[in-house]
Amino acid sequence: MSANAPQICKTILAGTIAKGLQAEVNDGLSKLDKKPHLLGILANDDPAAQVYADWTGKTAKDNGFEYTLKTVGKDDVEETIIAANHESSVDGIIVYYPIFNNRQDQYLQQIVDISKDVEGLSHQYIFNMYQNIRFLDDHQMQKSILPCTPLAVIKILEYLHIYNNILPYGNRLFGRTICVVNRSEVVGRPLAALLANDGACVYSVDVTGVQQFTRGEGIRKRKHEVVEKDGWSVEDCAPLCDVVITGVPGDKYKFPNRLLKDGAVCINFSSEKNFTPEVKERASIYVPAIGKVTIVILLRNLLRIVQNKRNAPSALHADLPNGSS
Amino acid sequence: MSANAPQICKTILAGTIAKGLQAEVNDGLSKLDKKPHLLGILANDDPAAQVYADWTGKTAKDNGFEYTLKTVGKDDVEETIIAANHESSVDGIIVYYPIFNNRQDQYLQQIVDISKDVEGLSHQYIFNMYQNIRFLDDHQMQKSILPCTPLAVIKILEYLHIYNNILPYGNRLFGRTICVVNRSEVVGRPLAALLANDGACVYSVDVTGVQQFTRGEGIRKRKHEVVEKDGWSVEDCAPLCDVVITGVPGDKYKFPNRLLKDGAVCINFSSEKNFTPEVKERASIYVPAIGKVTIVILLRNLLRIVQNKRNAPSALHADLPNGSS
Incomplete structure (x- = not known):
């Protein structure tokens, strides 16, 4: 039966689905005055991790984002993340896990500043996701970030x-x-x-x-x-x-x-x-x-984070001559 | 529980759904050079049938169709349908059933010419519906008519x-x-x-x-x-x-x-x-x-019938100088 049966099932590839999301991301990007900058942190000898890092970089650049990859030793990851948190030219941070492949990786995930966490792994984001809270602020201007996959x-x-x-x-x-x-x-x-x-x-x-x-x-x-x-x-x-x-x-x-x-x-x-x-x-x-969709979602999260920064109460204040709202 | 539970359910009225279909019908109508003419045949003393006939007439006219109602005795219905079949100014025929309220009504349904049967009750249409045959012709130019409800x-x-x-x-x-x-x-x-x-x-x-x-x-x-x-x-x-x-x-x-x-x-x-x-x-x-949707479907079927006539091989031939296809 299986060999000759006519196939009714429609197979849909992630690349096809990714296109519409890419268009949405490109549209959002066109409204910004500078390219968002994604920093990748790689501390993993696995060639597969390198390939994934290269792939993120290529997709980011192809879609009009800036991308930098920092390759460091395991013991330098924590300080590298902290420095990136303070570096104003960095808009988003992605760390290529596993690094220690134990609970220390979860510790590192909480080091990334929530305002740069494109992977949506910060406890506040995870908490909001489980609690079905969709915004970071009471005025519903800043959307909570969801994990990519x-x-x-x-x-x-x-x-x-x-x-x-x-x-x-x-x-x-x-x-x-x-x-x-x-x-x-x-x-x-x-x-x-x-x-x-x-x-x-x-x-x-x-x-x-x-x-x-x-x-x-x-x-x-x-x-x-x-x-x-x-x-x-x-x-x-x-x-x-x-x-x-x-x-x-x-x-x-x-x-x-x-x-x-x-x-x-x-x-x-x-x-x-x-x-x-x-x-x-x-x-x-x-x-x-679904891989090709996941990577576009990563860029969409980065865009969201940049938009959240613009919609933050302090940013809104800064736009007003007297700082009033 | 039932008194105070928040209502998640979305109630959707037929009038809301009918609007989109009406727009579709109006669009099709705008491409024709004359108003399609629907003839109603009423042979029923029930005031409800009269109300339904009036309602069809009003909706037809409101949507840019021509509508005529013929009120006749039961024994004149057959001849009235035959005359309407031959009357070139009539594009579609609707008979308000029940008339005899027995198998004679099914006999009358088969008297209506298939090319004017807006209710989709002709045996050929019913056969096509059950057999999942969607067109009247091999070239798939003329769509089979489906019953309104x-x-x-x-x-x-x-x-x-x-x-x-x-x-x-x-x-x-x-x-x-x-x-x-x-x-x-x-x-x-x-x-x-x-x-x-x-x-x-x-x-x-x-x-x-x-x-x-x-x-x-x-x-x-x-x-x-x-x-x-x-x-x-x-x-x-x-x-x-x-x-x-x-x-x-x-x-x-x-x-x-x-x-x-x-x-x-x-x-x-x-x-x-x-x-x-x-x-x-x-x-x-x-x-x-669903009544408000059903009545728009009646008009949609009338439009279809007029479109089918234009797409019929003989009509196509007539458009060509040498009658070749």
């Missing part, structure tokens, strides 16, 4: 019209059931929270079991709550889902195709292919990788 | 983004599960078929039981097939559905709110309210009535 997935879901813009902003996933296979602190758990905060019923799956993230019945709660689904596995929740998002590291894991609801939307954010080619026999839409 | 529901689902225009035309409901409560030959069954032909999994419910309409696994079939769901009731299928569409006549029937999936989209095409006000506690979108 989860936000990339959200932008992909918007592109695919899984977000229904007939519904009010903040509730546009109401009625959608979504499975996220991966519950890492870096991507899977924040992603599940973001989707539930937007109104979805999310099943978050990892080796320890299944958790359900929702805003409660009729999405009446302001932010998501988490319920442990005792005894459930991916077998129980995946067949209920309109969208299945996978992010399992390594090339061993393959999502069992038979668990997909007919016409499900499948998105893989792992660097390995978590779906087999047969996914196309059941899915309506398949997005095999 | 089922098409109105489809246009509402497009407006609500239940049709996903990221997917190819003809497959835009792939992944959607829809419940239609009513399986009349006039609306419920054609609607279930149309939705399944567009890729949905449809549960068609009436007092006799539940039928499932789909294009098979992976929507590989060209048109829908029907499977009897033995032992199933609305209790089994409604909780699986993203969209619930009701059309039960009379004021006794109320759809049981507890069967709705959280965030379902609810549409009622009955002249009575089939949902209780509590629907808003669970639904994401609620469309309480």
